[in-house]
Amino acid sequence: MEYSTVIFERKENYALVTLNRPDKLNALNKQMFDELDDILKTIELDKDIYGLILTGSGDKAFAAGADIVQLHECGEREGKLFSEYGSYVMRRLELLKIPTIAAVNGFALGGGCELTLACTMRYASEYAKFGQPEVNLGIIPGYGGTQRLTNVLGKGKSAELILTGNMIKADEALRLGLVNAVYPSDELLGKVEDMMKLILSKGKLAVSAAVECINANASLAPAEGLAFESLMFGHVCGTDDFKEGTGAFIVKRKAEFKNK
Ligand code: COA
Secondary structure (H helix, E strand, O other): OOOOOEEEEEEEOOOEEEEOOOHOOOOOOOOHHHHHHHHHHHHHHHOOOOEEEEEEEEOEEEEEEEOOHHHHHOOOOHHHHHHHHHHHHHHHHHHOOOOOEEEOOOOOOOHHHHHHHOOOOEEEEOOOEOOOOHHHHHHOOOOOOHHHHHHOOOOOHHHHHHHOOOOEEHHHHHHHHHOOOOHHHHHHHHHHHHHHHHHOOOOOHHHHHHHHHHOOOOOOOOHHHHHHHHHHHHHHHOOOHHOOOHHHHHOOOOEEEOOO
């Protein structure tokens, strides 16, 4: 598939995906979701891609939400489908068994904010702004915002953002735990790539298993989550990487993981 609204780059062992409609502040239209879906399928099948970074092109926006021009055409039935399709793509992103990091380089509003919430982690530039402004348009978040934002911020703060449509700046997002760190704009992507490289220098099978367990927290009851963790713990104990990691520690050398 040819991509016209996103840029898909393969780095050494991870993918960098850039939302690329800068003249529309990278608003998420149907074409962009189709292309993201195709990229996610490629990543799921490619055993040499161990991580994914998402960012936006231009210096103003990560993504300013769903495309309001397309949204405007919806009636009740189309609106439900509009929400379900975006939600499906975000869930597919969320369920990747690799770390996914949003490098939020500007506005992350509505669906843009929701896209960051489907990632494993978020880092922001100093000019990033987050918000769920849907109520200003007479709608509600439709790509998981009411659920994932509430999981991250708790009910009160999530409700405040969703019910007022107010935006928060990067420093407030950091204070609330919505992002892990804030960097100067020109350093953001480099810092996020450094983080990805650090993560991928570890046992990648262990990293993948940990991501699966962390994601399971959102859908499993506590006892089931603990049982799933034990299952995955046993699974990684059966790998060569486990023998290498623990063996290297015992003889005081650096582990050399083979992803087996
Ligand atoms: N959907 C479609 N187009 C969008 C868009 C969106 N969500 N967000 C921005 N754009 C377009 C604008 O229409 C404009 O296009 P134009 O140049 O052809 O007129 C272009 O992107 C630049 O946006 P503009 O509004 O001129 O930039 P700004 O700096 O004045 O304002 C925002 C920036 C983010 C505050 C403002 O664009 C905005 O409020 N966007 C909508 C946010 C939103 O409600 N998202 C939730 C959607 S469900």
